[in-house]
Amino acid sequence: MSETKEQVFDINLFKRLLLYIKPYSKVFVGVIVAVILIAVSGAVRPKILQLAIDNNIATKTIEGFFPYIVIMAVMLFLEVIFQLLFIFYSGWLGQNVVKDVRVKLFNHLLRFKMQYYDNSSVGVLITRAVTDMERIADIFGQGLFTIFRDLLTMIVVSIFMLFMNWKLSFIVFIMLPVVLYATRIFQKYMKKAFEEVRTEVSNLNSFVQERITGMKILQLFTREDTEYEKFKEINERHKKGWLKTVWYNSIFFPIAELATSITIGLVAWYGGLNVVLSETASEGDLVSFIMFIPMLFRPLRQIADNFNTLQMGMVAANRVFKVLETTSQIDDSGTLKASSFKGNISFKKVYFNYVEDESVLKGISFEVKSGETVAIVGATGAGKSTIINLLNRFYEIKDGVIEIDGINIKDFTLASLRTQIAVVLQDVFLFADTIVSNITLNNPEITEAHVIEAAKNIGIHDFISSLPGGYHYNVKERGVMLSSGQRQLIAFLRAYVTNPSILVLDEATSSVDSYSEHLIQIATDKITKGRTSIIIAHRLATVKKADKIIVMDSGLIVEQGTHDELLQKQDGYYKNLYEVQFLKEEEV
Incomplete structure (x- = not known):
């Protein structure tokens, strides 16, 4: 197994992809700004609710309550706008990067020696130029920026929690390593699973393309049943590859959900005791923390899910760059331009x-x-x-x-x-x-x-x-x-x-x-x-x-x-x- 395959995330490969963002650097910066604003606006809402509960609801005071409602509405509106800009422009950026990579790949393919095509599967090359390109687009549309947004949200939420109540934060952070460890294991196995899936997709495309092209020969020699059985075998391997990813998802996400529920239960129990007995936590702290916990744990689960998308894109990018790295061109170092020949x-x-x-x-x-x-x-x-x-x-x-x-x-x-x-x-x-x-x-x-x-x-x-x-x-x-x-x-x-x-x-x-x-x-x-x-x-x-x-x-x-x-x-x-x-x- 190559070094690239062994790594959960190939940073050098990712740096090569980032080079294609340079022509769209302004949009890239704009998406990053939108991500930061989404993370901040999301974390501010529970804090506003905490202030409203402690200053007005718990004290049954109406004065000053309305501004909290206005601020909450404004924050929600801004978050929707930031999300809209983030989703559109991250997808736009991904498609433009893919357009550039695909054009470069096709231009590269046009100049290969005939010997390269003698030894290459047409179906595999079609997979590289079409299907794998869409996976690379997902790196930006659903992978990279979404993961960054979720990580930033977790960081901002953690900072808010620590400043509001470090004791309740400590309970939440105890459970966090469990989910982080599960996420790490999940990513490792999903990486292997997606390598297998991409290989079987290439095999499937290659098989179907060749059989459709040679359909006359298959029917002439009555090989329909034989090729049908071969296709079933390839399709079965493809199914098994995907089922591995489904199996890993079915294990990880219930564990993450269980960890979230247990954490909310512990915070409710410990925070409730503090409110009633020692008054080291307020009602607002308790409600805001119950809001904060999903905001902290859900991004972690989403990161794992989006990391799948990122991994598929990285696997696809690795395959595409291998084709781009292939030096199979005829030497074109000649300088004479033939306008016509005598013909000797x-x-x-x-x-x-x-x-x-x-x-x-x-x-x-x-x-x-x-x-x-x-x-x-x-x-x-x-x-x-x-x-x-x-x-x-x-x-x-x-x-x-x-x-x-x-x-x-x-x-x-x-x-x-x-x-x-x-x-x-x-x-x-x-x-x-x-x-x-x-x-x-x-x-x-x-x-x-x-x-x-x-x-x-x-x-x-x-x-x-x-x-x-x-x-x-x-x-x-x-x-x-x-x-x-x-x-x-x-x-x-x-x-x-x-x-x-x-x-x-x-x-x-x-x-x-x-x-x-x-x-x-x-x-x-x-x-x-x-x-x-x-x-x-x-x-x-x-x-x-x-x-x-x-x-x-x-x-x-x-x-x-x-x-x-x-x-x-x-x-x-x-x-x-x-x-x-x-x-x-x-x-x-």
Whole structure:
């Protein structure tokens, strides 16, 4: 267990949170002032009542009684106003802090390496960005300031009690350590319980998110009952985690209530005897102390309850800050801004692995000249897609150099490099938005007129126009309203409108209809014309048209050349691949 988890309250973590309050320091000070006024006004009321009883009620004197009533009414009114300001602005402060932290977290997530997402659960990250953020807001709205208010109220009440009657105060203070000790134990166990709850919430979110995303697979393989049973197990652990918190609450709060009742009973007994026998306490003292005791003990119980909220927020903050502390960004120390490329690409003895000691690329070297179309072929797992990932610097290479126009790609700023390289992946991702928004990705420099013109140029304008709403047709989440071929066409247009210097295509068409494949072929020919293109080839037509073919196997380049050159090699890898795969396609 980490040090943070062992501590009941992590002061260093709390200091980090307080840094986000600086822009709202005036509101913070205002809330603190409201807290002080609430504590003072609350403690003054029993004192006023004590004076009214001793000076007027006990002596049956009406003179001077009315001012006490007016003062009491004013104090009540002011306390209501202070409470209103406290509740609103503490909540306002919490939401503004969370807004700032959430924006910083999302900005941090946007710049992580792909490798981070390869090893992370989407559901857990969603929990960090959404659910955990609300818990952090509660630190300020229901935790920190409320605890401070209750502590201050206890201190002020204790001071009033001591000045009014130290003997009765002594009885109250005897019981106080019992409740304090119970509160300490309660906080310790609640801390562990909330750690468990947050873990199970993350597991639950992750499980549900993945199953909903992959629902088609579950139903296709009839795994509904199996996943239902798994969900029941996770939900059961989540329930047990929460029941621990309920159990600790059910023990602590009755004990605290019992201590309050016993204290009131002792004060009534001892104070009553003093009033009757020794007259060392007045009737006003007795009544005011009976009011003071709940004001002293109730905040203590509330502190324990609000400490739960604070603990949940601190646990959530700890998890969020761990993500913020994660340094998984691609090095972006390059200073050159690429306004355009000629398109000369060079891989020089490039080594790469996704997992340590499991090489994916084993010192490959090749060159692509400006304007060339190069096809990369090979078996699954040969390393073809990895070349795409490395050219865009989604991952860092282990050794070697990748150059564009003779310059190491690390010398370019990451944004300018990726702006000049357009990628069309086999697995096309579309957002739940309109077609035009998915194409422009809300880039203000790309107008709808530009999109329409580009669609006409590559021959897919008629297809888009035939959809309900045309370019404003909402494709829904992940583009489910379109076929795989239609999604591929949208991806081609998205790449084309950026007018890239280099084009990279994973042009798989195994699952598309013949009409979409025909349009894809036209689009491919159009957008590759006159620019450097690297294509992971799946179709014979692309392979034949390529200026050069790179043949890969197990992370190595085993052959290079044109289609005709490679077919001349006896027992060549490409020749065998052609005869097994491409020749069948040609016959069809």
